[in-house]
Amino acid sequence: MSDDSGAVLDYHQRTKHQLNGYAKGPASLDWDDQPSPFRRFDGCETVALPQPGAELDCRYADLDRPETIPAQPLTLTNVGLLLELSFGLSAWKQFGPDRWALRCNPSSGNLHPTEAYLLCTDPGLLAAGVYHYVSHDHHLERRCRFDAADLPAGLYVGLSSIHWREAWKYGERAFRYCQHDIGHALAALSYAAAGLGWRVELLSEAGDAEIGAWLGLDRAADFVADERETPDLFCRIDTGASAEGEFSGPALSQALQSGEWFGSAKRLSGRHFYRWPIIDQVTEHTLKPLTPVERLTLPALELAPPSRNPAASRLIRQRRSAQHFNGKSAPLPLADFYRILTALLASAKPPFTAWNWPAQVHIVLFVHRVDGIEPGLYFLPRSAEAADRIRPACATDYVWQRVEAPFELYRLQAGNVRQAAKTLSCHQPIASDSAFSLGMLAGFADNVAAEAWRYRRLFWECGLLGQILYLEAEAAGVRGTGIGCFFDDAVHGVLGLQDQTWQSLYHFTIGEPLEDNRLQTLPAYAHLTQSASPAPENG
Incomplete structure (x- = not known):
């Protein structure tokens, strides 16, 4: 190494x-000096x-x-x-x-x-x-x-x-x-x-x-x-x-x-x-050097139609991160759940058409309220033989029961996993009040040992999957939120993982959002047609 x-x-x-x-991290936040979210350059011609x-x-x-x-x-x-x-x-x-x-x-x-x-x-x-x-x-x-x-x-x-x-x-x-x-x-x-x-x-x-x-x-x-x-x-x-x-x-x-x-x-x-x-x-x-040209040949994959099908630009603009979920909402329909998971599998559609490497990230699911799916812990492999590779590294008491689904999906353990999901995600209720939450488990140590810059690539892949989840949640009439705060080794402990061969790099949660009516929503670019633009607040 x-x-x-x-x-x-x-x-x-x-x-x-x-x-x-x-x-x-910082002991306190210097709110008066929060970095501006908008980069600008002095001395440039604007177009x-x-x-x-x-x-x-x-x-x-x-x-x-x-x-x-x-x-x-x-x-x-x-x-x-x-x-x-x-x-x-x-x-x-x-x-x-x-x-x-x-x-x-x-x-x-x-x-x-x-x-x-x-x-x-x-x-x-x-x-x-x-x-x-x-x-x-x-x-x-x-x-x-x-x-x-x-x-x-x-x-x-x-x-x-x-x-x-x-x-x-x-x-x-x-x-x-x-x-x-x-x-x-x-x-x-x-x-x-x-x-x-x-x-x-x-x-x-x-x-x-x-x-x-x-x-x-x-x-x-x-x-x-x-x-x-x-x-x-x-x-x-x-x-x-x-x-x-x-x-x-x-x-x-x-x-x-x-x-x-x-x-x-x-x-x-x-x-x-x-x-x-x-x-x-x-x-x-993690500096990346020049590397050989890599391009993937992607399979065609049939996705069931989304339950909501607005103009693509409208759905993209309406994407939000949910702050709270309705923990007593009706279960997520099974068709929506299967559509969301299918969209995570590499195929000849965006965003995978902009991705050049085989899947290294797989999905551990905490299912809470999905119609037709027993609550529990599940595993979604995103490549062939991934389940066979990770199974020996996991806890021996998991059942690895194949679920009847349009793709490879395994039930590891049945039961209420809401408290576990909440605790593992830094005690955040968004991980337990949702329809389901998940962790992105990456083949880790071997990738980093092969080329140190792949550390970044693994997180890029997680972010790519996160954007899919954001848009697919909107298309299902619900909402998603990425979770960067989780107790890394506690997650690995629940799965029985003993070393850095596999690591959880990103969490995500999807459910029915609770809207905060105290917040006012304003148009994105109204300030461009007004005499005075709103001050670009930090945050």
Whole structure:
């Protein structure tokens, strides 16, 4: 095992929540200095995007068969819609004098560490350059212009993370949550692209150094030191139009060498009272190098129609994180439950069309109230032979009874597991008052030992699955919530797992939400047509 892999395993163990204590975080929150959720650059030309709020021509169920959705033309209007439905605002919430924005891509604590960049080499769309997307203003900031005459016309999206935004609240564990959010964002981009008849091709062979140079993230002088962005993913947007040539990372790097860069990042916080050097260390240990090109051939998978089938853009915009559930609601219909679980299995539909690796994450289910399913603990393998591999590592008293379902599903133990779900998820009632909750169990130690950067990839996969669960819950007429706070080793103890071969990396819960009528909901972009925009509150 490499030194990097060993350090990553140590970081993961160090940042576990335990029943007798939580991972290291701030002793108190400096609410007056909460990082701004909106990154902006000074000294950049801005490029207006057409007014947000347009609708896609397809319904949510159409995304199950993306090949049937006609490709829309590559226009600035459609690019704006792509960015809005991936990273833009979905609403504002207000309680008394406090106002905060919600977005189409979810985020741990609504802190939004993920930033999105557009890189364009298509002169028919935009002048060749690197552009930063500002979700609050729904416009682009031109960070770089360069000569793309020798490059094929194309459109690319890059994603990065500002670890400080999460660390302000979550301390050392924040690095994990930033990786979740990258997975959420990639899935959100994939769904939005599919609604336009486009496809996201994840250029996962690119290394962090290359992505950082392409997006200008390696320009240290342009950023406040404690608020630097780290590169994560780089994607090509396939709009269905014939390309002039294949993407070449070296050619893009060569073209950018003579590029002219503009602007510097505005400060997000006035001070940084707490410091978490372990995050910088694990960032270094998980740097991704250039890797071989990997693409998956995905099977077709028939999904039953969702019980609700609004316009895809409407469902994407209505996605919310439930804060409370009705613990006495009617059971979730079996058809909805099976549809949600089927959607987690890799197939030739978004967001898996933007994912390049075999499934490494499997699902442990705490079933509370699902029609036709006995309450208890269940296991959903997401790849062939996963059940056979994990079964010997689990507690010997589990029955592993195959459930009659449209996919492979096992009952481990029947009975009321509500209290267990609540306790394991940091005593949060959202894990027990729902119809069901779950933990995402990853093949862990072997992946990290093989390549330390896969640590991030495992969390990306969890976030990808989380975005599926969010949208599928909405399509079932219920609501979901990601749970980053859980007692890691207590979860493993319940399952009988003894080492780091398997690790639970993310929890999720789905049920009937209880709405807080004290909160006022305001339109996402009304401020763009008003003389004074609402102050971008933190949170």
